[in-house]
Amino acid sequence: MTIQHPPVDREPPTSSDEHAATVTVEVDGRSVSVARGATLLDACRAIEQPQPTLCFLETLTPVNACRVCVVEVEGSRPLVPSCSRRAEEGMVVATDSPRVRHSRRMVLEFLGSSVDLSLADDVAGWMEDYGADPSRFGPPTPPADERDGRHAGHHASPGPEAGAETVEQPVKIDNDLYVRDYSRCILCYRCVEACGEDAQNTFAIAVAGRGFDARISTEFDLPLTDSACVYCGNCIEVCPTDALMFRSEHELRRAEVWDEDEQQVTRTVCSFCGVGCNLELHTQDDRIVKVTSPKDHSITHGNLCVKGRFGYDHVQELGDDLATTPIDEVLRSARDGSDAGG
Amino acid sequence: MDLRFTDAEPTAQERDLIEATVPRVEVVEHPGRVVRGGHDARSQRHLLLPALAAVQAGIGHVSEGALMEICRRLTVPPAEAYGVASFYALISTEPRPPRIAHLCDDVGCGPFGADEVIAEVQRRLGPAGASTDGSGWARSPCLGQCDRAPAAYLQRAGQEDAVVAGADVSDVDHLVAALDDHPVTAPAVTVPQQGEPGLRLLARIGSVDPTSLVDHRVHGGGEALRRALELGPDGVRAEVATANLRGRGGAAFPTAVKWDAVAAHDDPKYLICNADESEPGTFKDRVLLEGDPYRLLEAMTIAAYATGCRIGYLYVRGEYPVATRRLADAIATSRQAGLLGDDVAGAGFAFDVELRRGQGAYICGEETALMESIEGHRGEPRNKPPFPTDTGLFGRPTVVNNVETLLNVTDIVLEGGQAFAELGTRDSTGTRLFCLSGAIAVPGVYEVTYGETLGALLERAGGVTGELAAVLLGGAAGSFVTAEHLDVPLTFEATRERGLALGSGVVMPFDAGTDLGRVVARIAAFFRDETCGQCVPCRVGVVRQEEALVRYLSNGRETVELELLGDIDRAMTDASICGLGQTAASAVRSAIAQRLV
Incomplete structure (x- = not known):
């Protein structure tokens, strides 16, 4: 018997007997009406009660993996992820109960004790809000073996003297355009989604391995240059912890030249084709050091192609003899290094 | 889908193994373009795990060339396929010894002879993972052979896999010879209560020939299906509802509620029999699968008839080679006999069973992870809601039942739900299987009517050997109990009242000579190995739990470590996606609360 399966449709069926356009829920004692299909996070935001989120991004399908946005819903034994749980009529939601605060604090401590979060936006503030102290699990203990081989x-x-095992590992530098510093990776799945069905449909990376040893990987941990990667950089755009980073940013940070306070962000339109993607050119010392795209832009939703993301050198006319700034020095020596060393 | 593959090619042997599992990619020539695969190929993604398993079984690992060939045929991105392959403990994406003895060092074997075996095997074959003339070994979580500990599962490239246990493992010469190429014969399936009156689920175990459809019929096989056809689908569901049958896999959910929900949906919809029994200390389903496979198929057929499912998946644990082979034979024979297929038993409804084999992942026993696994994805649980009865396998309504739950259906149909409901207590109807192993005189699977106390059950099995220190009740996701709990009736309601759970029916006593600290640490290590890694509370929580527990056990920084363990426990229990994380601290918590460690 040959079994042919219909395409997987993960959307829950909608009940035909519920026609109302809105549902009303109670969030921390306040009544909120949201459109049917909206999530509890939407309901919280509607009353300007933002919740911490890490794996959630408006432009991607929620995977509800980080659990920092959990809330307490009356009648549900476990806490529920507000980013993906749809609001149902009459739900009573608590976003700041002792159970919620405890789980959020622990999620932050779990991540803080195992991953380098120093470049993650907002996390330091949440750590303070929730009283998280990642150091109480003991001194960070980098793994003795290679995580990719586990x-x-x-x-x-x-x-018996174990501290807190971390995911520390060397930065993966295998191309000129971007680096992967998985010591900063919280496994939020955003890059996998952006590389896959939610944006690029390239599928160069996926989660490999299992449990604490799970990691973002190409097949057989091949370098990106041997993978399906098309260098659109959409994974960089969505990474919440800067584990994925422009090579230029990485090198400049390493040389301690990177200075966000000195940078300007100029919004412009990509000149390569007629689509009209908006670019944000991050410049420092009159040099483009990074390119992003606004997530709320109606065309790109933050996504670009390799040309828009990385094809900017032609506007700077940087021949070797023209390079004069410290930025040029750093980038040229990095480029020469990788040419020589591979 | 515009996929990119590396140039790696499979060997001829790898290609043959893949060819036997995955049909060759169809090349369709449309005017002006050539289509390879397309939707037809992608809709076969559910063959990804079987294909990986076939290569693993034949070669001993999955090479880059083999993975690429599978991906080309199924139009699956290589990175995703690698993510799937590396998810499973029984699949290796790197060369390793073609013959591996997976030696159980879990709670049911470690304190009961496995330590000595492992030390001797290590002396003979070198450290774990090393190859001595193509043979190697690895530590393994519970293999579901606890009644004949210690146990080993043998993966032998190019030969049938096998299980050896008890004296055959303790005699390391025999173990090493079996690993090499000694044929391994499966021992007869027996249960300690064999021949006792009143047995229902175990009534035929040991007496019916599990390899014979004819003998199945001689022992009454087919009568339940005939009765079900008389009752009609609605009638069968009504009897199951009257019987108040509740799931035996651990969650105790009313079976009829699931069945009614799925019956109300349109086709396609699916039935899944969850035979991925992996809870440490559990082996009841193995005994049922090995000892009475035809009865399970009959029960699945009745369930499918009652719910309108045309396709059933039987997902059996990878470490159960005997069960797998008997089920495969029983399915093939049943098809030939017209008991599966387009017109089941001439009754005018279609039902067929697909056998799927796990590849070493406890988490795949969680129902939504199991569905992901069947679909060819990593076995990561889904968030609920939506529930499987609405959105399950392939996004369609799905009934998931445990083996023991389904087997109850044949008796319910034959004697009526009312008769079944009169057995046991009001909330716990029928009989229940318990897996007794550890420090017990006569280990094995026991069937008792709900209501028997823990103490009576231990006596039934000949009593505890030595002085009772603790009993692990319900498995690694269960709790430790002590002599104070011997009066607890083993029912859903009475255990819940005492803050316990029957789980998968594990009853594993330990005597006073056992180092319970090591047992509890092994449970913490088990969850560290078996978490899927999807959500933070569980992925990191199980690591922090093991670290804090080991520190607590060894240097007694009690206040600090106990506070940490309590905090970790609450977060895992409250915020994890699935039952694994939500129960990963249960046994540790109970051991500490009762000062057992």
Whole structure:
């Protein structure tokens, strides 16, 4: 018997007997009406009660994996992720109960004790709000082995003096355009979604391995240059912790030349084709150091192609003899280094 | 889909193995363009895991060339396929010894002989992962053979996989020879209560020939299906509702509620029999699968008839080779006999069963992870709602039932739901299987009418060997109990009242000589290995739990570590996506609360 399956449709069926356009829920004692289909996060935002989120992004399908946005819903034993749970008529939601605060604090401590969050927006503030102290699990303990080689179902048990195991590992630098610093990776799945069905449909990366040893990877951990990557950089755009970073930013940070306070952001339109993608050119010392696109832009939703994202050198006319700024020095020496060293 | 593959090619042997599992890519020539695969190929993604498993079984690992060939045929991105392959413990994406003995060192084997075996195997074959003339070994979580500990699961490239247990493992010469190429014969399936009156689920175990459809019929097989056809789908569901049958896999959900919900939906919809039994200490489903596969198929057929499902998936644990082979034979024979297919038993309805094999992932016993696994994705649980009865396998309404739950259906149909409901207590009807192992005189699967106390059950199994220190009740996701709990009736309601759960029916006593600290630490290590890694509370929580527990056990920084363990526990229990994370602290919590460690 050959079994042919219909395409997977993950949307829950809508009940035909519920025609009302809005539902009303109670959030922290306040009544909120939202459009049917809206999430609890939408309801919170409607009354200007933003919730912390890490894996959630408006332009991507919620994966509800980080659990920092959990809220308490009356009648539900476990807490529920506000980013993906749809509001139902009459739901009573608490966003600041002791259980909610505890779980959020622990999520922040779990991540803070295992991942480098120093470049993650907002996290330091939430740590303070929730009283998170990642150091209480003991000193950070980098793994002794190579994480990419770990096998599902096996780990070295911690010793009696064990501190907190981390995901620390060397930065992956295998091309001139962007780097992958998975010491900063919280496994939010955003890059996988952006590379896959939610934006680019390239599928160069996926989650590999299992459990704490899960990691974002190409097939067989091949370098990006041997993978399906098309260097659109949409993964960089969505990364909440800067684990994915322009090579230029990485090198300038390493050389301690990177200075966001000195940078300007200029919004313009990409000149390569007729689509009209908006670009945000980040410049420092009259040099383009990074390109982003506004997530709320009706054409791009933050996405670009390789030309818009990385094809900017022609506007700077940077021949070797013209390079004079410290930025040029750093980038040229990085480029020469990778030419020589591969 | 514009996929990019590397140049790696499969060997001829790999290609043959893949060819047998995944049909060759159809090349369709439309005017002006050539289409390879397309939707037809992508709709076969559910063959990804079977294809990976076939290569693993034949070669001993999945090479880049083999992975690329599978991806080309199924139009699956290589990165995703690698993500799937590397999710499973029984699949290796790197060369490793073609013959591996997976030696259980879990709670049911570690304190009961496995330590000595592992030390000796290590002396003979070198450290874990090393290859000695193509043979190697690895530590393994519970293999579901606890009644004959210690146990080993043998993956032998190019040969049938096998399980050896008990004396055959303790005799390391025999173990190493079996790993090499010694044929392994499956022992007869027996249960300690064999021949006792009043057995229902176990009544035929040991007496019916599990390899014979004829013998199935001699022992009454087929009568339940005939009765079900008389009752009609609505009638069958009504009897199951009257019986108050509740799920035996751990969650105790009313079966009829699931069935009614799915019956109300339109086709296509699916039935899944969850035979991915992996809870440490649990082996009841293995005994049922090995000992009575035809009865399970009959029960699945009745369930499908009652709910209108035309396709059933039987997802069996990868470490159960005997069960897998018997089920495969039983399915093939049933098809030939017209008991599966387009016109089941001439009754005018269609139903067929697809056998799927797990590849070493406890999490795939969680129903939504199991569906992801069947679909060819990583076994990561889905957020609920939506529930499987609305949006399940392939996005369609799906009934998921455990093996033991389904087997109850044949008796319910034959004798009526009322008779079933009169057994046991009001809320816990029928009989229940318990897996007794550890420090017990006569280990094995026992069937008792709901209501028997823990103490009576232990006595039934010959009593605890040595002085009772603690009993692990319900599995690694369950709780430790002590002599104070011997009076607890083993029912859903009585255990819940005492803050316990029956889980998958594990009853594993430990005597006073056992190092319970090691047992509890092994449970923490188990969850560290088996979490899927999707959500933060569980992925990191199980790591922090193991670290804090090991520190607590070894240097007694009690206040600090106990506070940490309590905090970790609450976050995992409250905020994890699925039942694994929500129960990953349960056993540790109970051991500490009762000062067992």
